[in-house]
Amino acid sequence: MTFAEAAERHLDDVYGYLVWFTGDRAAAEELAAETFERALRLWHRFDPARGSARTWLCQLARTVALDHFRSERRRARREQLAAAQERVDERFADSLSPELEAALRSLSAGEREVVALRVLLDLDAGTAARVLGISPTNCTTRLNRALRKLEEALHVAA
Amino acid sequence: MSQRDVLAELRGARVEAPAELRARIRLVAAQAPEPQRSRRRFALVLVPVVAAAIAAGVFLSTRPAHHQAVVHGSVALSPQARTATGSVFAPAPSRKRLQNYSASLDVQVANVPAAVARALHVAAGLGGFPASVHVSTAKKAGHADLQLRVPRTKVQAAVDRLGRLGTVLSEQVDIQDVQGGVNATDRTIARLERELQHATKQQAAALRARIQALQRRRAATVRAAHLATVQLALSTPPAKAKARHHYLREALPWLGGAAAALILLLALRGLGRVREDRLLSRP
Numbered sequence: 001m002t003f004a005e006a007a008e009r010h011l012d013d014v015y016g017y018l019v020w021f022t023g024d025r026a027a028a029e030e031l032a033a034e035t036f037e038r039a040l041r042l043w044h045r046f047d048p049a050r051g052s053a054r055t056w057l058c059q060l061a062r063t064v065a066l067d068h069f070r071s072e073r074r075r076a077r078r079e080q081l082a083a084a085q086e087r088v089d090e091r092f093a094d095s096l097s098p099e100l101e102a103a104l105r106s107l108s109a110g111e112r113e114v115v116a117l118r119v120l121l122d123l124d125a126g127t128a129a130r131v132l133g134i135s136p137t138n139c140t141t142r143l144n145r146a147l148r149k150l151e152e153a154l155h156v157a158a
Numbered sequence: 159m160s161q162r163d164v165l166a167e168l169r170g171a172r173v174e175a176p177a178e179l180r181a182r183i184r185l186v187a188a189q190a191p192e193p194q195r196s197r198r199r200f201a202l203v204l205v206p207v208v209a210a211a212i213a214a215g216v217f218l219s220t221r222p223a224h225h226q227a228v229v230h231g232s233v234a235l236s237p238q239a240r241t242a243t244g245s246v247f248a249p250a251p252s253r254k255r256l257q258n259y260s261a262s263l264d265v266q267v268a269n270v271p272a273a274v275a276r277a278l279h280v281a282a283g284l285g286g287f288p289a290s291v292h293v294s295t296a297k298k299a300g301h302a303d304l305q306l307r308v309p310r311t312k313v314q315a316a317v318d319r320l321g322r323l324g325t326v327l328s329e330q331v332d333i334q335d336v337q338g339g340v341n342a343t344d345r346t347i348a349r350l351e352r353e354l355q356h357a358t359k360q361q362a363a364a365l366r367a368r369i370q371a372l373q374r375r376r377a378a379t380v381r382a383a384h385l386a387t388v389q390l391a392l393s394t395p396p397a398k399a400k401a402r403h404h405y406l407r408e409a410l411p412w413l414g415g416a417a418a419a420l421i422l423l424l425a426l427r428g429l430g431r432v433r434e435d436r437l438l439s440r441p
Contacts, residue, residue, distance in 0.1 A: 002190065003187055003190040004184075004187035004188070004190055007183050007184070007186070007187040008183075008184070008187070011175045011179070011180060011183055012172075012173065012174050012175050015173060015174075015175040015179065016172075016173030016174075019173050020173075029175075029176065029178075029179050032175065032179060032183070033179065033182050033183065033186070036183045036186050036187070037186055040186055040187070040189060040190055043190065066434065066437070069437050069438070070437065073437065092171070092173070093171035093172060093173050094172075095167075095170055095171050095172065096167060096168075096171050097167065100164065100167055100168070103164075108438055108439045108440055109437075109438040109439075109440065110435065110438030110439060113438065115168065119165060119168045119169055120168065120169075120171060120173070122169070147161050147164060147165065148161070150161075150164050151160070151161050151164055154164065
């Protein structure tokens, strides 16, 4: 598989993951572009025997997103502004109900991330755990906790 | 809404990258160089081949050195140089040429005094004798240094039997050809004897003295070459408990360092994980 093929095939996945992870479409767009630029530089290191291109790209996207979160936090501290106050009201996906959108918004970035990987991208527990750098058990625990929170938030909204 | 419904709705969600982003990524992908898999595959093949070649070179260069045993010089032999029968390797002395032959053996034995007695018996049995014997024992440990002189023609048998006293730790054989020197002395004596026939009385006395000196030297060389020297060092194995303690004491700082590095690594990893969790814990 060439880099162009991998980029074309997995762009939606990487972008979707980043949208759910950051909760910000504009930021996700920038981060996706940065992810693929970095992926192009590191493509020679990609080994299909160790995992799929999608997993590898998600790992890169996660690193890029974490750098983004850190710089955002530093900037927010400098400007003494709460990040939540700056957040624009954007939708995670067009087909989601407003209640579920709001419930997703109430999750932490870490919880949304695991939902994105396991549900949106439909990765198995082992692969998602590898992307997150945690054990599969821990990954499943996080997903269950996130889904329970979603359920509770929807119950409260109802 | 149940968790199953939530999951179903989430699974139905599709996020598509905007056209602008797709165009941007295509531009990035267009910069990708040609696939270099063939070079990588070539490297994957080349690396083991080179490694195998290096390993073969090392193996060949470290083969037992007894094939290099030559008449001149000394050859240190490893325990692997033992023959199939378990005896030690010693090149055969020449039957036609005079040689100074010496061998040294370092043998580990269980009982040093008993091994010394057997070594002396071996030397005597082959028509040799001990030139020097030094034995020291303390408790169960002991050490002995023997210098044995045995007929050169029987040195192989002597080395073989002495090697069977215990475990050979190291052995060395030195063979020095002295036939050339003896031949040169013979020629010089012959020349001086020819000169003696035409010499004056005064010259004759000096020539005779020189001839006699050369003849004494020749005889001494021939006598020395008739007997080979075998240096035998006998020792008991080091106490196992002490050796283990010694290794442990040497390894302890390394183990401590490795453990400290591991703990530091785990601590840093844990700290990174905590910071990451804190970073991602906000909505």
